[in-house]
Amino acid sequence: MAKIIQTLGIASCLGGPMRTCGYAAEMLREAYNLKPVLQNGLQLQWHILYPKKEGSKEARLAHLYQRASEFTRFWVENGRTFLVIGGDHSCAMGTWAGVMQGLPASSELGLIWLDAHMDAHTFATTPSGNIHGMPVAALLGKGDERLNAVYPADCFIHPEKFLLAGVRSYEPAENALLKTANVKVIFAEQVTDFAKTLQAAVMQLSETCSVIGISLDLDFIDPEDAPGVETPVVGGIRADALLAALAAVKHHPKLCGLEISEFNPESDQQGKTLRLMRTIVETFYADT
Numbered sequence: 298m299a300k301i302i303q304t305l306g307i308a309s310c311l312g313g314p315m316r317t318c319g320y321a322a323e324m325l326r327e328a329y330n331l332k333p334v335l336q337n338g339l340q341l342q343w344h345i346l347y348p349k350k351e352g353s354k355e356a357r358l359a360h361l362y363q364r365a366s367e368f369t370r371f372w373v374e375n376g377r378t379f380l381v382i383g384g385d386h387s388c389a390m391g392t393w394a395g396v397m398q399g400l401p402a403s404s405e406l407g408l409i410w411l412d413a414h415m416d417a418h419t420f421a422t423t424p425s426g427n428i429h430g431m432p433v434a435a436l437l438g439k440g441d442e443r444l445n446a447v448y449p450a451d452c453f454i455h456p457e458k459f460l461l462a463g464v465r466s467y468e469p470a471e472n473a474l475l476k477t478a479n480v481k482v483i484f485a486e487q488v489t490d491f492a493k494t495l496q497a498a499v500m501q502l503s504e505t506c507s508v509i510g511i512s513l514d515l516d517f518i519d520p521e522d523a524p525g526v527e528t529p530v531v532g533g534i535r536a537d538a539l540l541a542a543l544a545a546v547k548h549h550p551k552l553c554g555l556e557i558s559e560f561n562p563e564s565d566q567q568g569k570t571l572r573l574m575r576t577i578v579e580t581f582y583a584d585t
């Protein structure tokens with residue numbers, strides 16, 4: 298019997314600087330169409346959302362993330378494991394807002410955020426104006442008015458249930474926001490055995506949370522292994538170490554799903570990052 302994973306593609310690059318990172322879901326779906334036999338009969342059931350054609354960037358994102366949140370909310374309410382394929386990483390605002398809405402209380406969610414960046418800016422502090430540098434602030438309830446208008450819910454992650462790992466590029470203002478909120482940050486240079494780091498994170502969150510999610514920005518991975526991202530930063534965790542870590546935690550009963558973001562086909566090298574995305578999905582969801 299095939300194992301069916303509900304998969305939401307959020308085909309938008311509106312939050313990032315590049316114009317091609319919205320294609321990840323379609324490209325991954327195509328890769329599965331060409332080679333559909335997956336490990337252990339894993340099957341992805343695709344739902345792909347596209348932004349509206351009209352309106353301001355922020356209004357289009359608000360609408361898109363509202364729709365995305367309805368999917369994850371429904372899946373969580375029904376106890377289904379899911380996969381989300383962004384889009385730029387601002388898609389996390391839709392994904393995890395929906396998860397919290399599907400839970401009896403937002404405090405039941407623990408989120409592990411794997412990223413080279415902190416993504417904890419607001420419109421007041423952003424150096425680039427790019428919303429993909431802001432989803433963490435929004436999810437923690439630390440957004441400014443303009444950012445909150447994009448965020449689709451009024452429930453937020455509790456800072457002690459949010460953990461950021463792999464960071465190696467950030468600006469002082471976002472670091473200050475996380476420090477004030479008391480969020481735990483594990484910098485890339487502090488990681489020696491990532492499987493141990495991830496296992497410890499899952500164990501820690503599982504003590505107080507009923508549901509745990511993982512949000513992966515592909516730029517968490519070293520650009521040597523994942524060159525196809527919008528904002529690469531050297532010194533990341535190698536792909537093998539990430540795969541070993543995902544394999545080590547994937548059977549934890551509280552894990553509700555994985556989100557993968559920031560794939561940029563324009564800077565990929567011979568399909569390396571696309572193949573890695575597929576391997577990540579198979580490693581995380583296949584039964585063995």
Ligand SMILES: NC(=[NH2+])NCCC[C@H](N)C(=O)O
Nearest residue numbers: 386414424425427429430528
């Ligand atoms: N999701 C990402 N790739 N974020 C990168 C953000 C980079 C920089 N801190 C900015 O705000 O512009």
